[in-house]
Amino acid sequence: MTQPFNGSLLRPDFVPGEPVERHFSDVELVWTDDEQKQIATFRSQYPTNDGAVMKVLWLAQNKFSWLPPEVVQFVADTIEVPYAKVYGVATFYTQYYKEKKGTYVLDVCTCFGCQVCGGYDILHYLEDKLGISKGETTADGLFTIQEVECLGACGSAPMLQVTNGPYVHNLTKEKVDALIDDLKEGKMPAFESVTLPQDETDLGGNRRSDTELVTEYQTPPVSETLH
Amino acid sequence: MxxxxxxxxxxxxxxxxxxxxxxxxxxxxxxxxxxxxxxxxxxxxxxxxxxxxxxxxxxxxxxxxxxxxxxxxxxxxxxxxxxxxxxxxxxxxxxxxxxxxxxxxxxxxxxxxLINHPLDCPICDQAGECPLQIQAYKYGPEGSRFEFEKVHKPKRVQLGPNVVLDAERCINCTRCTRFTTEVSKSHQLSIIGRGDTNYPMTAPGQVFDDPYSMNVCDICPVGALTEDYFRFKARVWEMSSTPSVSDFGGKGINVDYWVRDNHILRIIPRENLSVNEYWMPDAARLVYERYNENRPQGPTLAGNASDWEAAYDEVANILKAANGKVVFLGSAYATVEDNYLLMKLAEAVGADAPQYISRIQVGSGDNWLISDDPAPNTQGCERLGMNPLDPVLLKAKLAGGEIDVLYVLEEDPIAAGVLSADDLLGIKVILHHYHTTNETLAHADVALPAAMCVETIGTYVNETGRAQRLRPAKMIRSMNRSLMMEAGVGQSRTDRHGTPFDRWYNEDHQIDCQPGWEVLPAIAERLGAPMSYKSPAAIMAEVAEANPAFSGATHKAMDLLGVALQDIGEPV
Missing domain, CATH: 3.10.20.740 (Ubiquitin-like (UB roll))
Structure with missing residues (x-):
């Protein structure tokens, strides 16, 4: 099957030299004293400022909730790294949000492991439930759904990640419903550690000591739509 | 080891x-x-x-x-x-x-x-000189197993005033971004995005206006980055390239002139690690039109078309009648050979040694390949013993009636601001000129169209004292044995010159002009002071022999990379 022709790919997001839309004013683009200290620490951790780019971008994303061009430039100016270079880094990582997202970004994994265990079932269920397609944000600005590649938790497939943060494992439709209800109340899921089969068989019930919520490995389901 | x-x-x-x-x-x-x-x-x-x-x-x-x-x-x-x-x-x-x-x-x-490379070679400017095309033919597979629609990316993105990006052709080698990071240090380009949809781009709101931006088109191994001025102008196999030297400024940038039908269509840098390495500024490329446009056709006598023989006779008559009351102006745009012959002519008519108009403006360069000196051969003039012109003194002489004739070699004293039209009232002016836009031309009694650096054989000495050779990239109208020998006309040629599009096949756009080393001996002969040189190489051999400041600078020794001349110290 050939992919549909996507005309929008033929245009860059901006034309070089033409002004781009701003979302934050210069008054908003300032660091607090604490943040400045933090940035100074980041810079001191690396031999050149280039090393601090990712950490300062992350700090900026947490502060401004996303990274429009003026924020990327603000970061570049702050740590004295060329703007184009910082922009290149920001666009490389999908975890840096170049568009405004919902409060909760639901990254549903549909890579091989989750796919056979029902990753697409979960994705489509979420889309139907929230009334949006992947890549879109709900009208209330609360949820964004994204389809992502492997997040490295195939043992507890299908799974999703909430806003670059906690994973939600062993997804079922009921679990998705509960998650959405919790998030609407502002309750983020807690960190959950899932064991592996060998933890039980060979490693004598190997458990992480730094977390309360430990779930035992269970055989993942098979996708409803898989034939 | x-x-x-x-x-x-x-x-x-x-x-x-x-x-x-x-x-x-x-x-x-x-x-x-x-x-x-x-x-x-x-x-x-x-x-x-x-x-x-x-x-x-x-x-x-x-x-x-x-x-x-x-x-x-x-x-x-x-x-x-x-x-x-x-x-x-x-x-x-x-x-x-x-x-x-x-x-x-x-x-x-x-x-x-090649999975996502468009294979639009038939319409791609890089085709014919494309490392991807060449290496895919030599080392690549016979076909592709990836028979899917290719990933689409932005096309025709004007990255800056001089560079256009076709992101689909890009193979993400990062040569362009490394150039802006490591060489030009403008840091204007970065690879954006990831996976199969990434490509080089400026940051949002910024423009790729690096004064050296077009070097990325030279080093781009595909047709992703192309020079705006040269897009769709000519296929590379329709052109011939000639290794020569740029007349853009005192750096003596080594270039290849790309020519079709006697039009200079493209100028790209030629590797010379002692001068410009692999690079040249955009401004030095964008002068290509001046070799094609506004060129005079044949000599004129007081504005009326004439022929060369009549013009030589007239010059000889004027010089004879002047009785030594002649001022000769050499030129930092003319070759060492032509300036040398002018000095000999001045001596033959009993005039003072020629002077040249210095155009050096301290601080106007960029300490890299854009020089403080917009003229290419100031050092050559200096080493010949010419002094920079003192305009005040010249004006006084002209006004005082000490001068009857002004002989100008490949210069424009009015445009250069050293003389005004009033200064030339009552003065006979003999002018070798490149362009019909020459402001002194209106006052010339005899105007002799001169071959530009792309049409002649000769030597420029750059500001660091490196003597470098010019080769004829396009033909002038007259048959000239030296130029034809240099260009390989009439000899058995390699297939480089074998297409119907190459520079010698077609007589269109040839300029009816003459190199100084043709004109000056012709005039000297009429004055009874013959200069007999077999070729410009013989002139340069004499200069190199007689003048220690040019020691070793024969055409043969200069070859493609030039000869570093002995340091003569700061000009006084």
């Missing part, structure tokens, strides 16, 4: 990298991202080779040998990128010439690279 490449032993210096070592010895290994002037990222993966080191006994350190007495080689488990592989003693290398496995890996890599 030795390395064995494809069974042949070579000596190397510690620190040598395999790919450059091979290229220096004529062993071609396909590559895209590697460029000798840039860092080595090894990201295109095209220059893969198999390499290994001889096995040594751990206890004794002796070479381990097999039953036939041959040293056993421990090959690295994976192929190595030769661009980043530092040679070490005894290393054994198998390239694609020696190993089918390596050839297959390189073919696979090219297949991978």
């Amino acid at each position: 030795n390395v064995i490449i494809d069974g042949q032993s070579f000596e190397f210096e510690p620190g040598d990298l395999l790919l450059q070592f091979c290229l220096d010895r004529g062993i071609e290994i396909p590559h895209f991202c590697y460029h000798p002037a840039l860092s080595v990222p090894a990201n295109c993966r095209q220059c893969l080779v198999q390499a290994g080191l001889p096995a040594r006994d751990r206890a004794t350190g002796d070479l381990v040998r097999d039953e036939n007495g041959k040293p056993v080689v421990n090959y690295f488990p994976k192929p190595q990128t030769s661009c980043s592989l530092e040679l070490s003693d005894g290393m054994v290398v198998h390239t694609q010439y020696d190993s089918e496995e390596v050839a297959a890996m390189q073919a696979d890599n090219l297949e991978l690279m």
Whole structure:
């Protein structure tokens, strides 16, 4: 099957030299004293400022909730790294949000492991439930759904990640419903550690000591739509 | 220390990298991202080779040998990128010439690279000189197994005033971004995005206006970055290229002039590590039109068209009648040869030695390839013993009636601001000029169209004292033995000059002008002071012999890379 022709790919997001839309004013683009200290620490951790780019971008994303061009430039100016270079880094990582997202970004994994265990079932269920397609944000600005590649938790497939943060494992439709209800109340899921089969068989019930919520490995389901 | 490449032993210096070592010895290994002037990222993966080191006994350190007495080689488990592989003693290398496995890996890599490359070579400006095209033919697979629609990316993106991007053609070698980071240091380009949708781009709101931006088009190994002024102008196989020197400023930038039908269509830098390395500023390329546009056709006498013989006669008559009351102006745009002949002519008519108009403006350059001096041969004039013109003194002389004739070689004293039209009232003016826009032309009694640097043979001396040779890139209208010999006309030619589009086939756009070394002897002969030189090379040989400031600067010695002349110290 050939992919549909996507005309929008033929245009860059901006034309070089033409002004781009701003979302934050210069008054908003300032660091607090604490943040400045933090940035100074980041810079001191690396031999050149280039090393601090990712950490300062992350700090900026947490502060401004996303990274429009003026924020990327603000970061570049702050740590004295060329703007184009910082922009290149920001666009490389999908975890840096170049568009405004919902409060909760639901990254549903549909890579091989989750796919056979029902990753697409979960994705489509979420889309139907929230009334949006992947890549879109709900009208209330609360949820964004994204389809992502492997997040490295195939043992507890299908799974999703909430806003670059906690994973939600062993997804079922009921679990998705509960998650959405919790998030609407502002309750983020807690960190959950899932064991592996060998933890039980060979490693004598190997458990992480730094977390309360430990779930035992269970055989993942098979996708409803898989034939 | 030795390395064995494809069974042949070579000596190397510690620190040598395999790919450059091979290229220096004529062993071609396909590559895209590697460029000798840039860092080595090894990201295109095209220059893969198999390499290994001889096995040594751990206890004794002796070479381990097999039953036939041959040293056993421990090959690295994976192929190595030769661009980043530092040679070490005894290393054994198998390239694609020696190993089918390596050839297959390189073919696979090219297949991978071509998955999303558009293969629009028939309409691509790079076709014909495209490393991807050439290497895909030589080392690539016969076809592709990826029969899907290709990924689409932005096309015709005007990155800046001079560079256009076609992101679909990009193979993400990062040569352009490394150029802006490491060489021009404008930091204006970066690879954005990831996976199969990434491409080089400016940051949002910024423009790629680096004064050296078009160098990225030269080093781009595909047609992704093209020069705006040259897009869709000509196919490379319709043009001929001539190695010569730019007349843009005092740096003496080595260039190739690309010509079709006697029009200069493109100027690109030519490698000379002693002068411009691999680079040139955009401004030096964008002057290409001045060799084609506003050129005069044939001599004029007081504005009326004439022929060369009549013009020479008239010049001779004027000079005879002047009785030595002549001021000769040499030129920092004319070659050493022409200025030298002008000095001899001045001597023959009993005038003062020629002076030249200095155009140096301290601080106008960029301390790299844009010089403080917009003229190419100021050093040549200095070394010939010419002094910069004092305009005040000249004006006084002209006003005082001490001068009857002003003889100007390839200059424009009015446009240069050293004279005004009023100063020339009552003065006979003889002018060698490049353009019909020459502001002194209106006041010339005899105007002699002069061959520009792209049409003549000669020598420029750059501001560091390097003598470099000009070669004729396009033909002038008159038949000239020296120019034709230099260009290879009438000799058996290689197929480089064998197309119906090449520069000599077509007589269109030829300029009816003459090089100084044709005109000046013709005039001198009429004055009874013959200068008999077989060729410009003979003139330069005489200069190099007689003047220590040009010692060693024969045409033969200068060849393609020039000769560094002895330091003569700061001009006084």
